[in-house]
Amino acid sequence: MAEVLLNNVQKHFGSTSVIQGVDLAIHDGEFVVLVGPSGCGKSTLLRMIAGLEDISGGEISIGGKVVNDLEPRERDIAMVFQSYALYPHMNVEKNMGFSMALKRAPEAETKQAVGNAANALELGAYLERLPKALSGGQRQRVAMGRAIVRRPKVFLFDEPLSNLDAQLRVQMRTEVRKLHQRIEATSVYVTHDQVEAMTMADRIVVLDKGRIAQVGTPLELYDRPANRFVAEFIGSPSINFLPGKMGGGRLSIQSVKGDIEIPLANPVPDSDVAVGVRPEHIQRVDIGIPGTVQVIENLGAETYVFVDIGSGKDLCWRTPGRPDVSIGAPITLGFHQKNLHIFNTATGARI
């Protein structure tokens, strides 16, 4: 159990900066998810914590000890890889007990630790098998078992579920979460899947181009995204953006039928803004923004309706049940002022 502190951590490959000064405190026992689009540096950051990548600048400490110059084996961590990285020439038992064998732990102790982990992960029947004789989900569990047997201060997960099929992924998601609730070890989990991030994290760290875009609980990020990037990244289907202007104590949103004016409570300086509204906050109204239905996606419990309102990108309306709409038909949509997220067009920051 340990706290992980990142202090102005940087990573450069030649002249390109992959991680540009990250400050982050991961508390003892916390499950933190690093999320972001590909190339945002999330895996690099995790590998730096693991000691598999050198740190170009700043400081990383685990359990109060600066680990910058420590080898991976000296950091007391365990890592689950996307490829599982099981040792192909060792059976499940040997794979899971490898870290203890290296420490020259007594055989009985190793056997017990492996047995316990195997039981918890329902792998008891497969201990003698080689990794190639296991299914993807079982391999995944062996990789987790190997991490558990190591009894590390910190668990690191590098997109561990991305190689599984959709159904198994959902199942493993809950299993990883359950595992964490039982062991309560500090965990850092990297994923590009925002649904995984939302469902698993105590706190989410959204990374964008090597910088932290926002840190917060899943709902904080959803309800009050700090900038346009986070607003777009968190939430599925993605948030809708409408071009707007602020000035003279009012917000005006452009639409084909003329601007919609909304009076503002607090005076703000004049600026171009992007007005964000989540698909579920849109309603069908009598007077509002007119448009034509382009695409209807029926998911059974809910329906996504994509509406062309002449702003370039279709507006997504998410509604429970099955609304009475047809493709090509006119529709009028509206939303409540309190559900709007307003971002400065130039800086992307929330207003």
Place this chain on the structure above:
Amino acid sequence: MLVLRGYSKIIGYVLLALGVFIIIGPFLWVALQSFKYEIEILKGSWIFPPTLFNYEDVLYSRRSDFPGNVLNSLAVASVSTVFVLIVGTLAAYSLSRLRWNMWISGGFLGWTLIFNMIPPLTLVGPWYLIFREIGMSETLTAVILTHITLHLPMTIWMMMAYFSDLPKDLEEAAMVDGCRRIDAFWKISLPLVTPGLIASGVLAFVFSWNEFSVALNLTSRATATVPVAIARFAQQYEIQYGQMAAASVLSTLPALILMFFGQRFVVQGLTMGAVK
């Protein structure tokens, strides 16, 4: 896999048979000669009373050096193979895993290729002079050293293909689990490239066993290897066809045995990275 039908199947088999005949034919012919008396060989007869005289003469007669030559060859081939494997595997691991400057690794690999690009005979002259200067002329050690030099590049390149095929994650996982890099190499990577070790070992052994031009120039009567000894059956005034044939057949045995057990790995090794 390509499936042939009808005429193309017949043509395919004919071509295949032709290929096999071209490769095996001369060997069978030599094997045939090894069971004839000298007179039958000179008569070129196809029907003859078979004899083991040539084999007995080569193996047991007092004037024959052949058993000694076999021991020489075994020593040269085994020792050079062991060294080639140790040095080649470590070099290949280093080149494929550690972050070398491109100029250093590229330069090194380019340099090793030189030994495969220039004819070995070009090197024999200088080597002969060098070994004479340092007093190692006509020793087995000299032949071993040259064979290591000649066969190291092939091993480095082959083992590099095997190491590059191993996912990096495996070693990283081992290092997170508590290994030093050397442990990760020894306990994880090396066991996984065993097929590569077998393949390059078999090839290095067979190449060394068959190597003729360097051995011819660097050995004496006492240190001659098998190919040199076979050539010696053809003297200025007499060619011992029967003994030569018997020695040739005998000399193929080690390679044949090795290939029999190792061919699966050799074929896999030579075509590795070709697909996928």
